[in-house]
Amino acid sequence: MGDTIFALASARGKAGVAVFRISGPLAHEAVGRLCSLPAPRRAGLRLLVWQGDVLDEALVLRFDAGASFTGEASAELQVHGSLAVVKAVARVLGEMPGLRMAEAGEFTRRALENGRLDLAQVEGLADLIDAETEAQRRQAMRVLSGAIGRRAEGWRKALIRAGALVEATIDFADEDVPVDVTPEVLGLIDVLRAELQREIAGTGAAERVRDGFEVAILGAPNVGKSTLLNALAGREAAITSEIAGTTRDVIEVRMDLAGLAVTVLDTAGLRETEDRVEQIGVARAMERAQAAELRVFLLSHPGEVLMLTPQPGDIVVLGKADLHLDEPHAISGLTGRGIDALIARIADRLSEMAASAGAMTRERHRVAMLRAFEALESARSQLERPGGATELVAADLRQAMLALDLLVGRLDVENLLDEIFASFCIGK
């Protein structure tokens, strides 16, 4: 059995409440030395007393083994979030024999080791804790609640069925089993391929929801890009001045736009220049802008042609609206005119992209699906080849199953045999 660990579960610094978590065999005993233990899963208001000194008045929670986050006996102390109180409680817990400060992620690891969470859920939880925005929170919750598992369940059934059909024609050749299973197997493979393909495509967007979208602001020098960024960010993130070419490097500001995590990039103005430093800035601006999910082109006058052409879905607006009072859709970072409408347009575009996000958010999910997809492709071409070898189709299907093991759980021959014996009357 492991040690008993404790840690400050809330963020460091002054706050209304600070939460200590204690987990392990001595968790209840440790809390019992500070106050009387409340009933399991009931909050109790207690004075924490250590060697005659009152540390703080705290809300105390107790969880029994098997009914806690880590699966171990554990407790929570919700104390006042003063630096002095947090320091005192941490010192007292650290002095108790058998207790030690938890390492990073140790609570979650114990939850995993104790089977309270599976690997995918741990990843979902990590994302939830890191979630900065509503969309990230929703996505993390979806992973945590087992969306991967549900999607995988359908794939699992299709793989078992396809594998069973192929194996039946191999292992029960002398029996009353259908001779040509190719049409049904091809049908199953095609559905699987399409779903995998969709899900693989969706991993990009899902990753963006998790890691944030990049939106680049582009335009000629001194068109008001930095002013726009500052207006969006609501603070002076970029230096603005009347001098063209003020922004030389790419400036990033992370913000929450309509619930989505967004990094807005302010870039050097696009123009041909002799200045070596500015040249690098322009090249970098082009590069980052092309890699971004969305580009906002700020024009100095209608019909302006820039060094970078907008892609479908990009946003093109007229800048410095204070100078173009007759243009209804122009914006101005300075006066704030049109900014709300622009934010709404950016948010709409990003929400569209986020909506296509699949449940698979990790690179390792994508790699697994890709490997399975390739194996299914190979099985398909073998099936369609006249005189294609059944045992090689079976080998490809096995590869696909192995690849998806991580997502759908282990598939083995017993699953195939179950399906064969349930579907066909074997036993000549």
Added chain:
Amino acid sequence: MFHVKHFDVVVIGGGHAGAEAAAASARMGARTALVSMQKDRIGVMSCNPAIGGLGKGHLVREVDALDGLMGLAADAAGIQFRLLNRRKGPAVQGPRTQADRKLYRLAIQALLSQQVGLEIVEGEVVDLIEGPGGKVTGVQLLDGTALTAASVVLTAGTFLNGIIHIGDQRKSGGREGDVASIRLGQRLGSLGLPRGRLKTGTPPRLDGRTIAWEGLEEQPADDDPVMLSFRNSRPAVRQVACGITHTNERTHDIVRANLGRSAMYGGHIEGVGPRYCPSIEDKVVRFADKTGHQIFLEPEGLDDHTVYPNGISTSLPAEVQFDYVRSIKGLERVNILQPGYAIEYDFFDPSALRPTLESVLSGLYFAGQINGTTGYEEAAAQGLVAGANAAAAALGLDPILFSRSESYIGVMLDDLISRGVTEPYRMFTSRAEFRLHLRADNADQRLTAKGIATGLVGADRVQFFAGKMERLSAANALLAERSCTPPELLAAGLSVSRDGARRNLLQVLAGADVTWDHILLLEPRSAEVDPETRLQVWRDALYAQYLHRQDAEANTLQRNEAITIPADLQFSGLPGLSNELSAKLQRRRPSNLAEAERIEGMTPAALLLILAHCRKSAQARTAVR
């Protein structure tokens, strides 16, 4: 004082496991005794009269590659050789033959009588002799004789607490006409080994002279028969055909109307039967919408008019069997020689066995049906493993182990030990993840060298094998050396892309629609390669590319096999494992991660957990030092 005789190894039982165990032990050089209740019943085929098939034919070839008996006896007795999946690739082809029961039994008895160092003892074993520390050191016979030995192999088949059911009648027995080993069963019961109960069924036996053959479909033997043993090339006796007929709606009505009188459906049987060998009652109930089931009418011998109707095993009362059999086309006037019956028997949970088939009782080995398997071939393969290892232990040699990546024998042993059984275990090719490599045609290439190294293979076969390998490697070298450009290949009439890449002739041979004639055009010296060697070179070349891909998987397996789980790791104390899984792990005690991975119900998360604890305890150990 009773009579005492000394041996290195004593084998109990003369079925397929016992015969193979005794022969293997004696081949290893151990003084061996085979104890059977009736000498003349050694080698009896108690169920269907056939050897081999898919997965099973692979096992026979592996037994043969290790110089065992089964392939030789099957070839001597084979009356209808058929290569199953002949139109599919060589990896999934399985040699099979109908066998003349009498010829088979006599062939086994003859092979055993020729075996040096083997004595056959007629008698009933009633007790095990235990030495210091609980080690089994011999057996006690009913007549008071004691046989002492360093190792004892138990192959009791269905004889342990066997109960035969025909309708609501039940009687004790190992197989129709034989007595069950009740005293030995009771004795083993008192040892407290974990056990379970299984059942199996047989069909009624028919008088072939009363079958109307002329109206029935015929299934002939192959024109180009493939033998079970590497040493033989043609059948020893006359070949015959099997008949094929079908049940019909009337048959099903009769069965349905009498379901309550079936031992199985009447609730008289507690054991679990195999799903791949359902009784006719099962078929009618579970596949109610099927209007007919196929029946193979298999002759039991050349001078025996008994016919085995494969596909209608039953535990209905004899008079119902009579009615439903006569409702079948061709069997309208048939006489039943012996009614079908279901038999229930005890087996010992194989998950408690070691990879040598030694049980938890030191010195006592188990093989065959008592380990929960079914089938002659599965029994023979286990018999060989148990006999060889019993002898190795007695002679102070290293144990002989088999891996999943090398043989079906290894697949079976690992399945039995890491998963246990829930129904009688039968081999299928789909159980072997390295199926493209584990072929019937290369069993000798995979195993004979190992058999030679461990002393299992006799001098005759050593020489035979060496000759074959020499021819093979010469032909392989010839084809590997000669590499061709795309224009050369196109000139030889092969379709190939002009990618400028040179291909050697082994790679060329693996292509679709390539024949040896193409090879002859490209390398005239290949004319000297004999037809059998040509075929084998082609089979090996065919899967080379896929085998390469499987290497990664084989490496993972070997890596996981290398992560040893400490013998003192307490799974029951591991938090996070379900009670069911930790109990299973505690019982089976996987010795490495690969074994743990294959335990039924194992999840990736649980495996990660075990891995984490292996690491943790490894760290703790280092820290202590």
